[in-house]
Amino acid sequence: MVVLNGWGTEGITPTATAVLTIVFYLVLSTIISFAVEGRRYATDRMVSGLIVTAFIIAVAPLISLIWMVISNGYSELTWEFLTNDRNGLTLADHATGAGHALVGTLLITGTTALIAVPLGVMTAVYLVEYGRGPLARTVTFLVDIMTGIPSIVAGLFAAAMIPTIAEYFVGSSAALQMKTGFMGSVALVVLMTPIVIRNTEEMLRIVPNELREASYALGVTKSRTITKVVLRTALPGIVSGVVIAVARIIGETAPLLITTGTTNVFNWNLFTGYMETLPTYVYSSWSNQATRELAWSGALTLILLVLLLNLVARIIAKAFAPKGEK
Amino acid sequence: ACSDTSEGEETPDVTTDATDEQTEEETADDEASTEAGGSSELPTPIADLGVSGSLNGSGASSQANAQQAWRDNFSADFGVTVNYNPTGSGTGREQFIGGAVSFAGTDSILDEEELAAAAQRCGSDIVELPLYISPIAIAYNVPGVDSLNLSAANVAAIFSGEITNWNDEAIAADNEGVELPDLEIVPVNRADDSGTTENFVQYIIEAAGEEAWPYEAADAWPISGTQSAEKTSGVVDLTTQTEGAITYADASQIGDLPAANVEVNGEFLAYSPEAAAAIVDGSEPTADATDLILTVDLKRDGSIADAYPVVMISYIVACTEYEDAQEAANVKGYLSYMASDEGQQAATAAGGGNAPISDDLQSRVFPAIDAIVTE
Amino acid sequence: MEEIQADVGFARVGSEPISFWSFAARALWGTVLSSLMALVIAVPLAIGIALFISHYAPRRLAQFLGYVIDLLAAIPSIIYGMWGMSTLEPMLRPIFSWIEVTFRPWLVRLAGEEVQVDGDAVWQGGLPGFNYAAEHWDWWPITPDLVDMSAGPARNLAMGSVILAIMILPIITALCREVFIQTPRLQEEAAMALGATRWEMITMTVLPMGRSGMVSAAMLGLGRALGETMALLMVLSAGLEINFKIFGVGQHSTIASQIALRWPEASAGTPDNPSLEQPFLIALGLLLFVLTFVVNFIARAIVNRRKDFSGANA
Amino acid sequence: MNEGIDVSNLNIYYGDFLAVEDVSMHIAPRATTALIGPSGCGKSTFLRSLNRMHEVIPGARVEGDAIIDGKNIYGPGVDPVDVRASVGMVFQRANPFPTMSIADNVLAGAKLNSKRMSKSEAEELVEFSLRGANLWEEVKDRLGRPGSSLSGGQQQRLCIARAIAVKPDVLLMDEPCSALDPISTLAIEDLIRELEKDYTIVIVTHNMQQAARVSSMTGFFNIEGTGKPGHLIEYDTTDKIFSNPSKKATEDYVSGRFG
Amino acid sequence: MNEGIDVSNLNIYYGDFLAVEDVSMHIAPRATTALIGPSGCGKSTFLRSLNRMHEVIPGARVEGDAIIDGKNIYGPGVDPVDVRASVGMVFQRANPFPTMSIADNVLAGAKLNSKRMSKSEAEELVEFSLRGANLWEEVKDRLGRPGSSLSGGQQQRLCIARAIAVKPDVLLMDEPCSALDPISTLAIEDLIRELEKDYTIVIVTHNMQQAARVSSMTGFFNIEGTGKPGHLIEYDTTDKIFSNPSKKATEDYVSGRFG
């Protein structure tokens, strides 16, 4: 507070004031608690305060962010916006929208999840339930490396790999022209799989061994034990991890610019033609001062989409959650 | 269109347009084989080329907005879906040479090796056409200052950090009657590699001399420790947000920011489409220019009267022959549209940021386009 | 090396060409610094939030808030970039300048500063040793420049790290939360029955049992931080220096953003005469792999060292 | 600890379900009180209400008073943490901390109140507590191994050692010997007799011989049927309960020939 | 099940640690065999080696033979899953599946193996098993509730019901009654006597009266000291072991006055 005065009033924003108030409150309550109740309670009180503060700190940007997106984006977010594409943007009296990007996002993300979730979960099961020896170490090694792949490098990887493979099937000139939704999915699979693996691994690790033993003792095979007891018990955690992983990749821009291209029109085919996704839509709309409104609405659409996915996943997780005590 | 079985070798071009039909393509090819009309001012009408399906291009991001307008109109008029990915000039050239796209947009001209490689890819000559002429504005954000004159020397001094305050005497000398505030100058440059940067630096070097600007012209900004942002929209946003900031950006995209007048022949000239187009006509072709490769060596030193010297040209590169006749027709049609008065005006009207090409230039562009073989 | 310098147009600082390793070291420095700062900010916050959801908040509220936090993960980085510049930067700038005003005098006292005497730059003041280091070593952190802010928006690494921290927060939170929730009730009760306060109970059972989960979570977060491109592109004025001036603009940049910035204009050359620009960038990307792997390896080793003490045996 | 525990009109709920109804009893200080009764009658529930562990279960709550040493633990402003520090507990199921070594498990509670314990003090406390729980000889060479690497019985004894190490006023034991072999059981019973000189002990047991051996007072809980609340049927000296109970239900239960 | 279990020269390891050494014994078919001994002597370990549950612990392994009904379960090509299907097990600690309802827990053995079963068959099996474990009356109205909502004793009985439902040849029980009250214990013991007509039962217990009551043969395990392997000291009829054991160690152990 003293320093604040020395600094003068210039530049004090509400945030700075709020931050200082919180710090001040925390310090004060801790000191009082220390004097009155003793060290342990002071610690407990301080930590509680810190934890609540942490939460507020985390929620504040979120609210601010969402507010920013909603207030800028809601006006354009109409049914037309969701069903039209961006073709004819510069023409007068033309309804433009992000329908093609929505379709692209759903297709690409869906395909990605369809590949990455089973792959990730199975890898995690292998690592936790079976993995010993050099193969497991190799897989762990690969997962560790994949965890750190920058998304843009994942894009470069897919862009380099797929045409090479596709050459065998469709001939070199067509393969070179290839920028498809599927290629984007491959890039995103590279990003999503390690997240799913890591998360699932942790969820499987905390399933108590006694449940596995209980199942084995009933003469249940290891594979069934894993699918019906272990995975089943860990399901809510796994679902939550998948949601996070989907959320993480659904907003990717950089690798998709390289792999799927951008287009102005609807494309329902993952294997031919450029495809637009909401993030690339937002990106290209944002890059042009004239279409910023569309960028906001696209962002809002994306957030709503994720919200919806989130809700669905939560309902699934809830239905399968372990019952009883907790 | 192309099914997902692997037998579709016949249709290399990807198609998203549901109206595309194989039969139409056959007949269109026959019609399109009309004789190319020599040096005529009007090339083959686009409607007669039998364009259909889709067309992919990529390259310079500077053209993105103009391309948007061209694509919208072209597909509205002729039913062809055109994709243009603003991946950057370098990638555009590379993809064109690699055969990944049918045409490319590029801010810098193809060098000798690239020309050779491109010719190899096409198996024929290539065309390189200056269809996008864009004035670069020197935009600033200084409260209370609506009009600002900057000599080339001052531009160099500001961007190299020699002059750090808006009330500097050197600036005041050119701006009598303007009250310049006591405000720190924040020069903003492009963080990414950019044709705009290269052209802007080229202008400084030519107009202010190597003395004032000891760095080479390259597409990366040469000075470190500066405020920078990605893409044109990035520098414009940053400048708009920052009092005291100054930047260089495609003139069409500077929004509400005022732009400085630059010194031309001792006078201060604001940018305008005509003034920008004028410099292209006043400059010499490059050494390797031909009838098909219409590259220009811009004369930016401010010696051409009424010609705005801070200009960037972005070229369109295409083959003169394509394996697939439909592809050739589409390219030819699209290029014709871009070069037409209608196309140039449409892009300008839609905020594409281009100065419409002059009639003189157009009369050289059309024959080049007509060299594209469609049969 | 010579060849690389000649061929790769962007591999230069100022207009001086630099070698690949020099470039890589610079980009790596920014990457590591920003990711580390982001982790340092995000991990404690995320653990705090996860604990809030799992052990502090009333159940219903906690669940709801949990979903809300998960949403953060879904927001595309470009929106973070937009938000960062429009909302966060104006908030952080006064804080940064407060830091500058407050700490600079202390640093001057400690390390001295450069002053103009008769037109010559002379280093004055500071404690012996410290002033020598500050004057002569470019990378030395304890100099008054450390807290210097440049003119204009705070598009510096400190701000970039804050954005990164916010972006990786939900990933770390989600995993930690799931792990914390799984702490066996019996374990928690054992701690409480010993007279532990809530926090002591957490330190006795929840945190140790969640150890491997927390490390994994941090690694996932780190992975995203290292690879993040768009948001940093939008909020950072890039530069390629190796120093600790996290409040200065144009000082640092990251590998991912260098790739994104340079790739579009990087040429692959022609088949006969390939350019080194693209391989240069790809090599840069590979370097990032190596880095992450090393970090992950260490993290795994830490977790495995105490495998016997795993929570699954509860 | 001079006045023992006075429980009056305690109703214990799980959400809306009344699990134990209207219990009033006086638990003598520095003595061992046993609680017996069939499964599900609420012994554990009642025991857990004596150190406010019951309320950590979501929705669980308690009505009524429990006055320990003159202080109502359910009074306003009473911190459950304080209550639990002076009322130790050993659970039905062994629950050592799997992430801690054997020694750290023992010290876990003790460290809370005296962070700065010298190494020798700590070692002393570990040995004292482990000896008390008759585990010392078995683990003295592997104090650094995880607590979960012990056998079931060893784990339970470890938990007893952990509870003893806090030196509480009252020690609640929920079937502490149900997983123990006779030798360990003997040691624990000896320990209980040792501890009751200083501490008040409440023990839930299914083993009536054990109740007879260690306790001076015994309470018999019963339940009329599922979904009904448990009641304290009879509470008297152990001799009386086992030889000449006044209630029919008690007699039926204790006359079973079980041990 | 006609020939019982023949164990010969069984050595059981945890990694390098030899936990049980050189056990040879014949376990009679259709009878109950009790295993007693002090804590940590390897009873549980030995028991778990009889249905190859031991080897699920990382690093754990077994040397020697155990021939059940003429088939060596440690022979080459024998699938542990088959072994476990015919040798059921009840653990020291109750471990119902938390994601399943009470009824599903009982049916777990069948359901997890995807056995097809009509609804009425399933209901019958649930009732049969729960009655067998003396839990039916308490839970019949809430079969759909999660298994973990039961009291400790109820949970253990649920696990017994779950093991019975598989109808194994051999039933291994590791202190199945240690968490049970006398009434439930009685029911389980009755059940054991009932089951031994058809099944071979091996039970680990600390309760010597219980061993005396239910078993016809008793094996006494002992351990010389920590870190040493456990041995089968004496194996004889229950009468002999409790009245007139031939080894001094056995006599010392059973003469303790514990129950």
Ligand SMILES: Nc1ncnc2c1ncn2[C@@H]1O[C@H](COP(=O)(O)OP(=O)(O)OP(=O)(O)O)[C@@H](O)[C@H]1O
């Ligand atoms: N967490 C809980 N939620 C709801 N009801 C519970 C819970 N725990 C126990 N109960 C119910 O409360 C009643 C009393 O349970 P309690 O565990 O106190 O029995 P107990 O006498 O200790 O039995 P046991 O000897 O088997 O341990 C039982 O009907 C039980 O089903």
Ligand SMILES: Nc1ncnc2c1ncn2[C@@H]1O[C@H](COP(=O)(O)OP(=O)(O)OP(=O)(O)O)[C@@H](O)[C@H]1O
């Ligand atoms: N998972 C394990 N890893 C290593 N050693 C173990 C493990 N489980 C048990 N042991 C050791 O093996 C020995 C035998 O243990 P076991 O659990 O078989 O004893 P027990 O006779 O069943 O004792 P209790 O009556 O206490 O259950 C003990 O010394 C124990 O510490």
Ligand SMILES: [Mg+2]
């Ligand atoms: Mg109980």
Ligand SMILES: [Mg+2]
């Ligand atoms: Mg055992």
Ligand SMILES: O=P([O-])([O-])[O-]
């Ligand atoms: O159009 P540019 O991005 O190269 O300036």
